[in-house]
Amino acid sequence: MSRETPLIAWPSHDGSxxxxxxxxxxxxxxREQEAIFRGPVWNxxxxxxxLPQPGDFKTSFVGxxxxVVSRAEDGSLHAFVNRCAHRGATVQRQPSGNTRQHRCVYHQWCYNARGELTGVPYRRNVGGMGGYAVDFDVKDHGLTKLRVTSHKGVIFATFHPGTPDLEAYLDEPLLAAIDRLFSRPVRVLGxxxxxxxxxxxLYAENTRDPYHAALLHGFHATFGTYRTNQKRTGGSDRARAHTTGSTYGDDWRTAHQSGDVGQDKVVENYSLAxxxxxEGRPDFNDGVTVQITSIFPCLVVQQIMNTLATRHIRPKAADDFELYWTYFGYVDDDEQMTAARLKQANLVGPAGLISMEDSEAIELIQRAIVRDGQENAFLEFGGLNADLDKDRQGEASVRAFWRYYARMMELSSTGVDA
Ligand code: FES
Ligand SMILES: [Fe+2]
Known part of the structure; x- marks a missing residue:
C-alpha cells in the first residue's frame, strides 16, 4: 500500500x-501487525x-x-519468536517455567535461553539416512530475536531496529507513573x-476515556468509589498517545452516605454486605487512589486502591483479543496486605465489579458495526480544542490515540518519526 493510497479513508484528521x-x-x-506491533514501538x-532465576521463561505475545521471554544463565533477558526455525512449530508450549533448553516437540530441535539453536537430531546421517550438509551451521538457524529492555522490572520488546530507548519512548509523566508503582520490588500474585x-x-480507547467509568460502572456510582467530581490529575505524551490519569480519593463511605456521587445510577440504601x-491501607502517601496509565500500543498499568496490575492487550483477529492481567503486590507486604490485595482483586478482571462492563461495552460495539464500515464513531466530548493535559474527563486522549494510530498506519514502519 503506497502512501498515495491510504488503507483507511479518514473523514477528519483530528481523531474526532x-x-x-x-x-x-x-x-x-x-497492516497493524507490521506497521504498529513490529514498528518502532516498545511492546x-x-x-x-x-522470571527471577536463570532458565526461567514465560510465553507472551507481540501483537x-x-x-518467549527468558532469562539466561548470566541473568540477561532475551525474547525470541516462539516458532521453530525448522518447520515452524510452536517450540515452547508451557505458559511459564524453568528449563535449560527449549525443545521443539516435532523433530526435537533444541534452543537455549537466548533462542540459539544448540541441538539437531541426526545432524550427521545415520546409516546413510538423513543428515545435513557439512556446511550446515546451527548459528544460521536460531529463533528470530527481538530487542529487549527493562525499566523498573517491566519488560518490553521490539522487532524494530529504529525504536528509541524506552526512556525516550515513554517520556514524562509516563515514566513517573511506572516508577511510582514499581518503586519497590514486586511479587506477582496471579x-x-x-x-x-x-x-x-476498543480497549485502547476504553482506558483513555475516564468519563465512562462513572457512567458505565454501576458499582462506582452506587458505592462512591469513583466520582466525576473527584480531584484528578493526569498527563499525556502528545507524540505517542500514551496517557496517564490519577484520581485522589476521598473516603468512599462518606461520599456514598452524603449522596455526593454525581450520578444517576445510585441505588438508594445499598451497602456492601x-x-x-x-478495606486496605494506602500504598503511597500522595493521596492517589486510582491511577490508570495506558502505554501505546498494548499496555495498561493500574492502581485501583490496593489492586495493582498490568493489563496486556493481545490482539488475535480484527474482532478478537485477549486481555491478560498480571496482579502484583510488593515483596515486603505483610499477610494482611496481601489478603487485602487479593480481596480487592474482585473489583477488576474478567468478572470485576468495576470492570466487567468494559468488555461488554466493547462487544456491544463490535456486534453493531459489522456493516457500514464507512460510518464513524463520534469523538468530540470535551471540545476539539481541549488541552490534552488539562482535559482529564473528555475524549482528548482518545483523539490523540487515533491521530497517532493513523500516522503509523499510513506510513511505512520505518517512516514514523514520532
Ligand atoms: S518443526 Fe521444530 S523440529 Fe521440526
Ligand atoms: Fe471501565
Missing part, C-alpha cells in the same frame, strides 16, 4: 471521526518478577506473534485472562 472499518477489516488488522511482554469478542483498539472488600 473514526470509521468503523478500522475495527472489522482483516487487511487493517494485518510490554512480562514482568521481571515472573499476534507468539514469543494472573487472569479473558477473551473479548471485539477489536483491541462485606465492607472489608474496600
Amino acid at each position: 471521526r473514526v470509521p468503523f472499518d478500522v475495527f472489522t477489516r482483516a487487511d487493517v488488522f494485518a 510490554y511482554v512480562a514482568l521481571e518478577a515472573e 499476534d506473534t507468539p514469543i 494472573h487472569m485472562r479473558q477473551r473479548v469478542r471485539g477489536n483491541w483498539k 462485606d465492607p472489608s472488600l474496600m
